[in-house]
Amino acid sequence: MVTAHKLAGELPAQRVEEAKGRAAALLLAFRHGNQVAFDAALDRLLDDRAEREVVTLLAWVAAEAVRKAYAPEVGDRVLRALARRAPQGEIGVLVDEESADAARLIEAVRGGQVAAVRQLVAATPDTTFLLGGLLQAVAMMLPLVPEDEVDEVLAELRLRQSPVPAAV
Numbered sequence: 001m002v003t004a005h006k007l008a009g010e011l012p013a014q015r016v017e018e019a020k021g022r023a024a025a026l027l028l029a030f031r032h033g034n035q036v037a038f039d040a041a042l043d044r045l046l047d048d049r050a051e052r053e054v055v056t057l058l059a060w061v062a063a064e065a066v067r068k069a070y071a072p073e074v075g076d077r078v079l080r081a082l083a084r085r086a087p088q089g090e091i092g093v094l095v096d097e098e099s100a101d102a103a104r105l106i107e108a109v110r111g112g113q114v115a116a117v118r119q120l121v122a123a124t125p126d127t128t129f130l131l132g133g134l135l136q137a138v139a140m141m142l143p144l145v146p147e148d149e150v151d152e153v154l155a156e157l158r159l160r161q162s163p164v165p166a167a168v
Contacts, residue, residue, distance in 0.1 A: 021086030024079045027066065029125030030059040031079070040122035080126065100124060102133025 022045065029037035038059075046052050066075040101120065108116035124130050142150065 017085050020082055021084070023062075024082030025086055025125050026055075026059055027062055028076070028079045028083055030056075031063045031066070031075075032125065032127050034121065034125050034127050036118060036121045037123070037125040037127075040118075041125070076126065076128075083125070100127075100129035100133055102130055102137055105130065105134060106137055 022041065026038065026041045026045075029035075029041060042052055042055060046055060066079065069075070070078060105117065105120050107113075108120060121127070121130075
């Protein structure tokens with residue numbers, strides 16, 4: 001039988017598991033480029049600017065390690081499993097397809113509820129499913145939009161995405 005001894009200054013196992021969950025949520029946000037979720041997670045963890053920079057660099061290193069160690073879908077599964085262990089706080093960590101609520105996001109945008117939008121995005125470090133739901137909603141609404149308005153939106157998007165002006 002293995003007996004666990006608690007050393008002086010050592011964190012209890014529960015706190016270690018909670019820290020692992022928070023770190024995984026931070027890595028998911030970093031890995032998926034969700035700056036809002038990453039910043040929100042850092043705000044909950046850190047106050048000092050220098051510490052933020054160190055954590056950002058460590059998150060980059062860890063994200064690179066995950067990227068090199070696992071295929072993308074496997075790395076995400078590992079991080080999602082760790083993030084699920086995070087304790088529920090002010091903002092829960094949304095990592096599953098079922099919890100990514102694109103309808104709530106659209107309602108918040110439609111109602112001009114900036115704080116609700118930020119909270120939903122910050123609570124979703126893995127935006128894969130949230131963006132997928134948003135794309136599905138756009139596809140469902142697109143037939144209801146007059147073609148000339150769709151053409152205007154497409155022209156503006158092309159202008160924004162074009163690396164070189166069309167006249168060149």
